[in-house]
Amino acid sequence: MASGQQIDLAKQRSVGGILGATARLYRGYPLLFLILALAVMAPFELGVLAVTGYGPLRRHESTGTSLLLLLLRTSLITPLIAALHMQAVIAIGDGRRPLLRAIAMGGLSVLPVVAAAEIAANIAIAVGFIALVIPGVLLSLRWAVVAQAAAVEGEGWLDALRSSQRLTSTHYGHVFGLSFLAGALATAASLGARTIPLGSTAGVASVAAGIAVETAIASFAALTLALLYFDLRARPQTAQRSKREYPHLRDLD
Numbered sequence: 001m002a003s004g005q006q007i008d009l010a011k012q013r014s015v016g017g018i019l020g021a022t023a024r025l026y027r028g029y030p031l032l033f034l035i036l037a038l039a040v041m042a043p044f045e046l047g048v049l050a051v052t053g054y055g056p057l058r059r060h061e062s063t064g065t066s067l068l069l070l071l072l073r074t075s076l077i078t079p080l081i082a083a084l085h086m087q088a089v090i091a092i093g094d095g096r097r098p099l100l101r102a103i104a105m106g107g108l109s110v111l112p113v114v115a116a117a118e119i120a121a122n123i124a125i126a127v128g129f130i131a132l133v134i135p136g137v138l139l140s141l142r143w144a145v146v147a148q149a150a151a152v153e154g155e156g157w158l159d160a161l162r163s164s165q166r167l168t169s170t171h172y173g174h175v176f177g178l179s180f181l182a183g184a185l186a187t188a189a190s191l192g193a194r195t196i197p198l199g200s201t202a203g204v205a206s207v208a209a210g211i212a213v214e215t216a217i218a219s220f221a222a223l224t225l226a227l228l229y230f231d232l233r234a235r236p237q238t239a240q241r242s243k244r245e246y247p248h249l250r251d252l253d
Contacts, residue, residue: 009093009230015177018227025092025223032098036084037219038211039104044077045211055203056210057194074122078218079114082147083107085222086229090152093230110150116157117150121164141172144179148229167232175228182224186217 013021026033045056052065084107091098121143129136143164150160168175193213 006095007089007093009089010234011231012234013227013231015174015181018178018224018231019181021227022220022223025089025227029088029092029098032088032100033085033219033223034215035100036088036103036107037081037215037222040077040081040084041215041218042211044072045207045214049207055207056214057206075115075119078222079118079147080107080111081218081222082118082225083110083114083151085219085226086148086151089223089226089230107151110152113155113157113160114147114150117146117160120157121146121161138172141175141179142168144168144175145225145229145232148226152229167229167235171232171235175232178224178228182221186221189213189217 007021007025048069049055084103087103087106088098091103121139125136125139125143127136128134128139143161145167146160146164149163149167150157153160153163155163190213193209196209
């Protein structure tokens with residue numbers, strides 16, 4: 001995989017700075033992050049197509065199907081993409097060449113704890129939204145980087161929940177600003193893809209375009225959250241912790 005410029009993971013960044021760093025990483029490694037996301041999204045979307053007959057740009061799933069797909073995304077697809085992107089970002093930040101095999105091994109090795117942390121957080125967030133909405137929003141901010149914490153800190157899913165809470169506790173506005181802008185960009189891309197006349201949602205052109213868009217959105221979200229995690233670690237409340245301590249990632253190369 002071609003190498004680009006190293007990135008400083010111990011640096012605090014504004015919302016715009018995080019988005020800018022995301023763009024620079026894409027320029028430096030134009031295929032790396034998209035390949036990592038595509039390797040997860042393509043089998044998932046093709047599997048959904050085979051079972052349901054709906055392509056990625058589908059619009060007519062039943063409520064039950066939508067809930068099942070959401071469950072699969074939040075318990076497996078999103079955690080795995082997050083874990084893979086974290087491995088790649090750490091390698092780049094350490095000045096190492098991001099090797100796909102090493103990144104894949106690292107991502108798969110932490111997937112169980114990342115998935116457990118995401119599932120626990122999403123259940124609580126869903127209950128919060130059902131209850132009074134506002135608790136769901138606050139919990140979403142509190143656990144915005146729970147997958148990233150689980151992927152690199154080498155501890156259990158409960159520790160990942162506590163770590164994300166500690167990192168975000170005094171920076172809700174910062175987290176919300178990034179989440180809002182990133183979400184708006186992702187929504188615009190998704191809606192834009194659905195307005196393009198590509199024929200049947202199960203046709204080759206529609207499926208290919210849908211997978212491309214879903215891959216780009218998933219990669220963008222994972223990369224911005226990875227950089228948000230390191231940005232939060234660099235802020236005062238985490239100064240007592242080593243920003244370069246990833247003991248379980250040793251020897252992956």
